[in-house]
Amino acid sequence: MLSVTGLTKRYGDETVLAALSLSVDGGEFVTLLGPSGCGKTTTLLAIAGHVTPTAGTVSIGGRDVTDSPPEARSCGLVFQQDALFPHMTARENVAYALAPHDPDEQRQERRVDDLLSLVGMADHAGKHPEQLSGGQRRRVELVRALATDPDVLLLDEPLTGLDRALREDLRAEIARVHDRTGVTTLYVTHDQTEALSLSDRLVILDDGRVVGEGTPRSLYERPPNRFVASFLGPSAELTATLVSDDPPIAAWCGHEFVLEGSPPGDQITLLLRPDDVGNSFEGTATARDVRVEATVQDASHRGPHSSVTVEAPDGTHLSLAVEGFPDLHRGDDLAVGFDAADLFAFAGGERCAVSRSREAEYYDEP
Amino acid sequence: MTWLGRRDHWVFAALGAVLLGYFLFPFVAFLGRTTASAPAEAVSPTAREAAVNSLVTAPVATAVATVFGVPLAYTLARTSFRGKRLVEALVVLPLVLPPVVAGAMLLTGIGRFTPVGGFLAGLGLGLTDSRAGIVLAQTFVAAPFVVITARAGFASVDRRLEQASRSMGYGRVATFWHVSLPLARGMVLAGVVLTFARAIGEFGATMMVAFNPRTMPTAIWVEFVSGGVDATVPLALALLAISLLVILATQRIGRAPTLAGW
Numbered sequence: 001m002l003s004v005t006g007l008t009k010r011y012g013d014e015t016v017l018a019a020l021s022l023s024v025d026g027g028e029f030v031t032l033l034g035p036s037g038c039g040k041t042t043t044l045l046a047i048a049g050h051v052t053p054t055a056g057t058v059s060i061g062g063r064d065v066t067d068s069p070p071e072a073r074s075c076g077l078v079f080q081q082d083a084l085f086p087h088m089t090a091r092e093n094v095a096y097a098l099a100p101h102d103p104d105e106q107r108q109e110r111r112v113d114d115l116l117s118l119v120g121m122a123d124h125a126g127k128h129p130e131q132l133s134g135g136q137r138r139r140v141e142l143v144r145a146l147a148t149d150p151d152v153l154l155l156d157e158p159l160t161g162l163d164r165a166l167r168e169d170l171r172a173e174i175a176r177v178h179d180r181t182g183v184t185t186l187y188v189t190h191d192q193t194e195a196l197s198l199s200d201r202l203v204i205l206d207d208g209r210v211v212g213e214g215t216p217r218s219l220y221e222r223p224p225n226r227f228v229a230s231f232l233g234p235s236a237e238l239t240a241t242l243v244s245d246d247p248p249i250a251a252w253c254g255h256e257f258v259l260e261g262s263p264p265g266d267q268i269t270l271l272l273r274p275d276d277v278g279n280s281f282e283g284t285a286t287a288r289d290v291r292v293e294a295t296v297q298d299a300s301h302r303g304p305h306s307s308v309t310v311e312a313p314d315g316t317h318l319s320l321a322v323e324g325f326p327d328l329h330r331g332d333d334l335a336v337g338f339d340a341a342d343l344f345a346f347a348g349g350e351r352c353a354v355s356r357s358r359e360a361e362y363y364d365e366p
Numbered sequence: 367m368t369w370l371g372r373r374d375h376w377v378f379a380a381l382g383a384v385l386l387g388y389f390l391f392p393f394v395a396f397l398g399r400t401t402a403s404a405p406a407e408a409v410s411p412t413a414r415e416a417a418v419n420s421l422v423t424a425p426v427a428t429a430v431a432t433v434f435g436v437p438l439a440y441t442l443a444r445t446s447f448r449g450k451r452l453v454e455a456l457v458v459l460p461l462v463l464p465p466v467v468a469g470a471m472l473l474t475g476i477g478r479f480t481p482v483g484g485f486l487a488g489l490g491l492g493l494t495d496s497r498a499g500i501v502l503a504q505t506f507v508a509a510p511f512v513v514i515t516a517r518a519g520f521a522s523v524d525r526r527l528e529q530a531s532r533s534m535g536y537g538r539v540a541t542f543w544h545v546s547l548p549l550a551r552g553m554v555l556a557g558v559v560l561t562f563a564r565a566i567g568e569f570g571a572t573m574m575v576a577f578n579p580r581t582m583p584t585a586i587w588v589e590f591v592s593g594g595v596d597a598t599v600p601l602a603l604a605l606l607a608i609s610l611l612v613i614l615a616t617q618r619i620g621r622a623p624t625l626a627g628w
Contacts, residue, residue, distance in 0.1 A: 050529045070532035077533040083526045087548050096544070100535035148534055 001026040001184040002047065002152045007056035009042055009208075016042050018208040019056065024152070024186055029178050031187045033195040034205030035231070040188040041080075043205070044154050047186070048075040061151045076145030076153040076183070080160050082137050084129040090116065090140045091125040097147040115143040118180070119173060135166045139173065146181060153178075153185045159194065171198060192232055196220065204228050226269065226346040235271040236318040240345075242266035248352075250345065253314050255290045257340055258355045263347030270354075274307070276342035277320035280335035281328060288337030289357045294318065296332040301325055310334050399599050407600035416585035417604060423497055423581060424566035427504035428512075431561050435512040436554060440542060442513070443520035444528075461510045468506055469574025476502065476575075499576035507571050508564035512557035519553025520546055559616050566609055582608075 003023040009016045017039045024030045032040050045051040047058050049070035057066045065073050077083075084093050094112045102108050116122045119139035129137055138158055145153060158174070159167045175198055178185055189195055195202055196216045204212035204219070204227075212219055212228035223229035230237075240250035240257065248259040250268040257270070278284030285291055294310035297317060305321045308328055312318060318336060328334065340357035407413065442454065460468055476483040476493040483493045493499050523546050531541040547554065569583035577584060582605045589597040 045529070048529070048533050050532070069537070070529065071535045071537050073533070075533050077530055079526050079530070083524065083530050085527060085531075085545060085549075096531075097534040144530075144534075 001028075001061060002186060003059050004043070004047060005057050005059075007043065007046055007058070008054045009039070009046060009051065010054045016208055017046070017053070017056075020205070020208065020210055021056075022203045022210060022213070024184055026184055027182045029175075029185045029187065029198060029200045030203060031189060031195040031199040031201075032203050032205055033189060033192065033231075036190050038205045039208040040190070040205055041156055044077075044156050044186065044188050047073075047152070048077055048154055049073050074148065074151040076148060076150035078138075078141050078145045078153070078155040078158045080157040082129060082134075082141070084137055084141055084144070086129050089126050089128055090121060090132065090136075093129075093140060094144045094147050097144045101148050111147070115147055116140070118177065119143050134162050135170060138162070138170055142174065142177060146177070146183065151184065153183045155185065155187045157189050157191075158187075159189075159191070167194075174198065196232070204231065206231075223344060223351065225351055226271070226344075229271050229344050229346070229351075233273055234319065235273045235344075236277075236316065238270040238272060238312075238316055238318075238343075239314075240268040240270050242268055253292050253312055253316075255292075255357050257343065257345065257357050259345055259347075260353040260355050263345075263352045264350070265348050267347070268352075269346045271344040271346065272318065272338055272342065274319040274321050276338050277318060278337045279308070279310075279320055279322060280337075281326055282322060285335045285337035289340045291335055291337040293333065293335050296328050296330055296334050298330060299326065299328045308334070310336055312336075396599070396602070399596055400603065401596075401599070410600075412580075412585065413601050413604065416580045416582045416601065417608070419497065419500065419579050420566055420582040420605070421608065423500040423504060424562055424568075427501045427508060427565040428558060428562040430501065430505050431509035431512050431565075432558055435509050435557075435561075436516050436547075439513045439516035439554075439557075440520050440546065443517045444525075457510055457513050459510075460506055465507050465568065465570025466574060469503055469571035472503060472506060472571065472575050493575075495576050495578050497576075497579060500572055500579070500581055503571040503575040504565035504568045507568050508561045511560035511564055512554070515557030515560060516550065516554040519550030519557070522553070523549045555616065559613055562612060562616075563609060566605070566612075 001024055003021075005021050007017050007020040020039070020043060022030070022032070022043075032043060034040050042051055046053045046056075047060075049058075049065065049068060049072075053066070057064055059065060060073060060075070084090075085096065088096060091112055094115055095108060098108050098111060102111065112125075113122060116125050119142060121136060121139050121143070124132060124136060124140075129140075132140065142158070145155075155174070159170055162170065171194060174187075187195075187198060199216055202212070202214065202216055202219055203210055206227050212224050219228055220232050223232060229235065238252050240252040242263065242265075243249050243251045243256065245262075248261070248263055250257045250259055250263075250270070252270060259268070278286075278288055280286075292312050294312050296308060297311050298309045299322075300307050305323055306326055306328075307319055308322050308326070309317055309319050320336060322328070340354050343354045345352050345354045438457070442450070442457075463471075473494065474480065476486075476499075478484060478487055478492065478494050486493055491498060493502060527545050527549070528541050531545045532538070536544065566581075567583060568581075569587065572581055573584055573587065580588065582601055586598045586601045586605070589601060
């Protein structure tokens with residue numbers, strides 16, 4: 001439905017987008033995820049026709065629209081912050097979007113009503129944007145973008161600037177509206193939680209380039225590179241040393257990990273997600289491939305579980321989740337354990353697989 | 367309001383009052399010269415003719431400045447191009463020039479003995495010493511006000527609102543009419559009012575290009591030369607009253623303060 005090929009945007013010497021390609025199938029919900037300044041918004045504006053790319057093509061519904069003006073592209077646009085017309089009521093905002101597409105006033109009126117009810121805004125139709133709350137304005141903006149029945153719905157960080165409860169409400173609302181309308185959607189955000197919970201597929205952007213693409217699950221569980229791994233969720237970094245080339249073996253805290261392939265360089269970074277770390281306090285550290293004695297640095301309570309940080313013998317800090325309010329304090333001994341299969345090993349930013357671990361045959365005391 | 371307490375507002379009021387007092391003082395002094403016969407003299411045939419000339423030319427000049435100036439303002443607010451600084455300087459230039467110099471320059475361009483002026487005079491459309499000449503002089507001097515003010519108005523309209531409108535299927539012009547212009551309305555109107563005020567009061571350039579037929583300012587000058595300050599009082603009062611009325615009316619229609627935008 002939407003396909004972007006080799007999209008490049010340069011401002012003078014600065015390259016904002018470097019030959020970016022992505023595609024969204026009909027009805028699919030794809031999220032463009034990346035840190036701020038990575039080119040997400042520029043990509044969206046180029047798709048909508050508000051930014052002229054230096055090179056590359058944009059096609060919507062099988063039609064090349066690279067040289068078409070925005071009004072000929074059938075894109076619904078929802079912006080980062082309020083972009084309702086302040087001189088029109090909620091109803092007029094939606095009707096304005098509808099007008100060029102349906103001259104029949106009665107049908108238009110019914111459709112505006114339907115759209116406003118879709119997001120529970122029918123009772124506020126006569127209000128001007130400044131009389132609406134932040135969440136209400138986003139809801140109106142969402143259906144205003146849908147009013148034209150666009151080929152593609154483009155959302156640019158629509159939840160920015162709202163408080164947490166409202167963000168979660170609206171996130172559910174967006175998912176529901178997408179289910180109901182089946183509109184092809186490209187959603188831009190820097191928020192991993194939003195991206196992971198909403199999308200059929202993620203495209204991860206860094207520095208104007210696509211660095212990862214796939215379903216939320218596949219990217220989370222098998223990140224293709226270190227950037228994707230650390231961007232999608234918090235993780236501890238274990239710095240391992242290559243102790244043998246053939247087979248490649250990385251050593252960390254008296255444990256050795258057999259790697260596949262031939263990693264470039266002898267510095268290996270092993271990433272470990274907090275939810276993959278067991279601990280002796282709950283009895284979840286035993287029966288793991290790797291077990292190290294560590295010391296509690298910090299325990300902070302976060303609702304259903306606590307986040308505990310420990311220091312491994314080599315000084316590495318590891319975070320792990322412990323149920324409830326554990327009686328753990330700074331300086332307590334706590335053994336932690338994890339499985340080699342849960343590690344992501346990266347050499348020079350690229351991923352290499354860890355096949356198994358083994359006890360070190362010799363072990364220098366740290 | 368970090369370093370200024372609530373009760374310190376008087377500082378602003380007091381400083382502002384000094385200027386207001388300076389504005390008001392000449393008015394009071396001038397009104398003191400008014401004699402009982404002044405209103406009658408203001409409706410003398412010469413004075414009436416001057417008033418008609420002013421009331422015909424200033425609105426036309428304002429309309430011309432608006433029709434061409436607002437699109438220029440929008441372009442300057444929304445696009446960047448090579449030489450934009452030069453264009454911006456050109457827009458401000460008529461403000462900086464002494465009006466008499468502007469008038470002299472206009473004469474060298476469109477005077478009776480220039481190719482353009484001569485050709486049009488041959489067709490019966492004299493660009494000097496005619497109402498057309500007055501309009502040209504007023505437009506030249508007054509148009510920058512609407513361009514500069516409207517430009518600031520358009521620049522303050524959130525670009526994303528225009529992008530949203532375009533993506534809904536509206537072209538550039540339709541978006542301008544439905545979104546940009548209504549949102550910049552206050553500032554555009556402020557520019558129009560300033561332009562009108564400048565046009566109806568314009569003297570220097572008008573005098574050079576079209577000493578006849580007389581507008582109110584040129585008529586006032588003639589009265590002053592022949593009869594001193596007292597002779598100017600009737601016409602000056604009439605000009606003052608007309609200008610005030612027009613400005614108040616425009617403010618009412620637009621429901622917008624002339625300088626603040628919204």
